[in-house]
Amino acid sequence: MLQIELWKRVLIWGLVAIGLALALPNAFYSRVEQSNDAQAAIEKGADTPENQEKAGLWPSFLPSSIVNLGLDLRGGAHLLAEVRVEDVYVQRMEALWPEVRDALRGERAAVGTIRLQETDAADQLRVRISQPEGIDRAVEVVSGLARPVTSLTGAGASDLDVIAQGADVIITLSEAEKLATDERTLRQALEIIRRRIDEVGTREPTIQRQGTDRILIQVPGIGSAAELKAIIGTTAQLTFQPVVSRANSADAAPGVGNEVLPSLDEKDVYYILEQAPVVTGEQLVDAQPSFDQNGRPAVSFRFNPQGARKFGDYTAENIGSPFAIVLDGEVVSAPVIQSHIPGGSGIITGNFTVEESTNLAVLLRAGALPAGLDFLEERTIGPELGQDSIDAGKLASVVASLAVVGFMVASYGLFGIFANIALVINVALIFGLLSLMGATLTLPGIAGIVLTIGMAVDANVLVFERIREELRTAKGPARAISLGYEKALSAIVDANLTTFLTAVILFVMGSGPVRGFAVTLGLGIVTSVFTAVYVTRLLVVLWFDRKRPKTIEV
Incomplete structure (x- = not known):
């Protein structure tokens, strides 16, 4: 009657062990985060002794995914930008x-x-x-x-x-065409900003369109709004433009259709260039940090077929003429075309450091912003405010947990202890799933976890009350426990299914903090049902097999 097959026991404990292993890195949050950031830097080419030391702070054989803390918990930067269409x-x-x-x-x-x-x-x-x-x-x-x-x-x-x-x-x-251009520009700016922020290592930014020409940007973990603006505001616009002549002053008259741009490396040197570029960074398909023939940091690039054809045709027709490589309004170099350059590949050299060449390659891969940005609003949320929020969330969680634990022990004795053990496992499984998903935890998310703690024992209450009823009919303890779980299952599924559907609707229809609440609530419902129906039952069965009591008190 009261038996659980061996394979089911192994499966239950296996899922619990996996969940606890996934949740473990969150208990060492700062150490794991430093290790992850160092590993990411090493993969991008910054293999320094300092990064190697930080990468060793967490064993490589253990899971290293952690729950991302939202802007309200960790602090960060908030920007509202207007796109100059x-x-x-x-x-x-x-x-x-x-x-x-x-x-x-x-x-x-x-x-x-x-x-x-x-x-x-x-x-x-x-x-x-x-x-x-x-x-x-x-x-x-x-x-x-x-x-x-x-x-x-x-x-x-x-x-x-x-x-x-x-x-x-x-x-x-x-x-x-203006309306279509505005729409394309906003979408392109959104995607480029998202790729830039994600590729430089920050976690879970909030990037949303507001109105017809504005973009809201919120990034946890950034030290200041100025730092975020430096990442986003760098245009990284690469063009290859024909050189008309050189000038000694920015006041030189370029003529209609031309422009005067300064040299990046040479002081007081200016170039008069044709405004219409031959090839632009939009035709780039790849850019990687590399080194030139002298061992100095550089950036190699490769064009798509269209850009390669234009680049090859121009170099074939203009051998002996200078050709300017322009980055963000400055002439990086203006070499003379020595021969036809087929294939659409090249290299950008300059006085770069390794870090600068790496960042430039990241920006070129992400693409150039289609238009400039005007920052209308900028705020920095300090980590102190985030710490206050975390402390308040911890206090709420502790109070809720103590209240639930005390109630269960007072009401159901030993069976209440089994329910409390399952509750601890339940919370660990929630954090394990959040880490596995790479989800972001915000204050509303903590509220969802606190609510889950309160709701987690509901299923156990239904089971235990059903067991009490079965014991009143003079059935034996084993039969009463078995029937209690069987007959309470339908009520447990019905109660949690309606709440889960509510969480799904909140996730689909809501945004930002509402979705964060929905995620933790939905995951909490799934883990609560699992721990109440399977984990507590397995604990009760293990205890019953060991003690074989003639009577039980629930």
Whole structure:
């Protein structure tokens, strides 16, 4: 009657052992975190004695996943950034100019010479032709460069509006294209910010879109908002631009379609470059820290097929001409093209340290931010506030645990002790699952754990009360225990299933702290049912097999 097969016993204790092993690193949180960070740094190339020492703080054969502490527990940085979508309009018009120029050059007999005119509008390109009588032909040719808008809201619309004004052809982005561009820009900025923050080793950032052009960024564990801005705000925009000439001052007149940029390594040296790049960092598919032929830190890169073709064609046609590698508005180097460079691979050299070359490779892999960011709001949440929250959560958990433990022992005696042992295992299993999932624990999450502690003994209460009822019918203790677990099972499943469905709805419909509460509540329900139905029953069976009592008191 009161028997559990050997394989079931092994399975139950095996799951408990795995859960306890997964939860163990959280008991040594600081040590494990330092070890994990050192291991990540070593994998990225920073194999220093200091990192080796920190990596040895935790044995490699033990699990090393820990529960990530949220912003309200650990402290961190909070930023609200506004994306300058107008920057994308400017880049789009600059990239369009070579196409317009080449298209109109093919109609020189009708339109004469062409010249780019300055304009204050970010989304506008103004081109003047020398033969005004050919303006209609110029508009027709430029209109042929328009493409359909690639969005559902702009279906059927064109991305360019082309009109004539005297001898000028005015090209602007259509409203449908602006909306589509804004949407793409926000999505791209979100993804790039997420990849940058994740790749430099921080844990579980909150990155959400707010409104039409704003992004909310919250990252636990960052020391200050300035540190977070340094990670996010670095554009890491790589371009390869033709060199027009060199200059000795930033005040040099570059001419329309050109720009003056300083040299990164050479003091008081400036380059006049064509604004339209030949290849950009968007065509990069990989960037890795490496070393040049002299053993100095550098960054090797590789283009996609489209970028490789452009890069190869340009170097083949411009042998003997200087070619500028521009990073974030500064000329890293301007080598002279010695020969055709096929394959789309190259290397960026400069006065880098190993750490700088590694960080640059990370930023290039993540991609360039499509537009600049204006930080409207920035806050740093100190670890002291987080520690206060942790202390308050600990106090609540301890009070709840003591109340539950005392109630169970007072109400059910030895069986209450079995339930309390299962409760400890239950909490450990929750932390083990949270660690396995890489979940983030916040104050609402702690509230979910406290609620789970209170609810965890509900199933045991149902079982024990059922056992009492069976004992009143003069059944033997073994039969009463067996029937108690069997007949209470349906009530346990029904009660916990409805709560679990509530947790699922909170997780699907909620966000941020609400989802954190839902995760701990849902996991707590699963582990509570497991410990109440299987672990406590196994403890009771082991005790009964050993003592063989004639009567029992529940």
